[in-house]
Amino acid sequence: MSATPVQKRDLVLDGLWRNNPVFRQVLGICSALAVTNLLLNTLVMCASLTFTTAMSCLTVSLLRRWTPRRIRMMVQTLIIAFYVIIIDILLQAFWPAMSTALGPFVGLIITNCIIMGRCEAFAGSHAPVPSLLDGLFSGLGYSVVLCLIAFCRELLGMGTLLGRPMPFFGSELWNNWVIMVMPPGAFFTLALVVWFFRSRQGAPAQGGGK
């Protein structure tokens, strides 16, 4: 068992708010910003990512006693890749349209730093159940922020949500902000979200970058 007992409540709070992967640690935004111009794509992406994070953390934790330290990175990568391949094949088989829309970004979940970060920082040294929870709630914390960004981008940029026109935003009263569905919109929205949450939290910002 782990040396320090870990409170489940802390795990939930850390993943969702106090140590949120996106606005606290600014990790893993690479592979996912590109899909946030449509809410539906984002939901699928987030579900895949949360599944992969949770399952990889669980597996890494289960195998932690038998993994030599020197090659643990490689083992973790292979475990993550294993789950990503499962998702990729499932999407191709049951939802080919979504598989095409997400393009290479499903595969890029492998290099998403959140998963590696959680495996390395938590799952490698804790029992399976807390690791599963940690992975799950880190993934959910990430998903909440991404869905928020996708919500703003789709609503302002196309006047729709999940492909359905919204009142007011879908009507002629609203001029679509095309820039929101283009790449710069993602940068601006993410920056504003990070700014908002960091000032709400009130804690000192940790330098730049990671």
Added chain:
Amino acid sequence: MTLGSEFAHALVVCFAAIFTGNILLTTFLGMCPFLAVSREVRTALGLGAAVAFVMTCTCALNWLAYRYVLVPLGIEFFRFILFIIIIAAFVQFVEMVIERVSMPLYQSLGIFLPLITVNCAILGASLFMVIRGYSFLATVGYGLGSGLGWMLAIVSMAGIRRKLATNRIPEGLQGPAITMIIAGIMALAFIGFTGVLAGR
């Protein structure tokens, strides 16, 4: 296609990857090192050069592996694992070679090399070249162009951030947030290139 026209196509793909389809500013790949290592021009230049070199070579290697190993065997779904292994092995190999050949280069580049293995832009470029079905020459052009484009973005960002260091920025906006806003403005500028090149 004749060799000449294929070469021309590769050139167009290369320029398109630098400007109209900049891998960082249009597909957001490689954001983590971009945010973390863009504080000094010199280090940004070193990392950018290393990324450009590794990206060109791994794209070519991955193309060969995909075309001549995975496709004949019918196991294309295995590409994620194979690409990652090839990238990791190549980076390790380059690190060993540089350590033997040139110690100064190793010391200036050494710290960036392990970082590159987990740079999603490298894997991303390989996955894009599979999806777009490039020929071998076009793949080399694409890898080189993406690498140079990434380098261009991180070096200009480092230059801008140096100017920012003396400015007062709201507390919550410091660090990553302001970098992303600048990146957004840079992405806006790069949109201006859209339509200049139709090479995809």
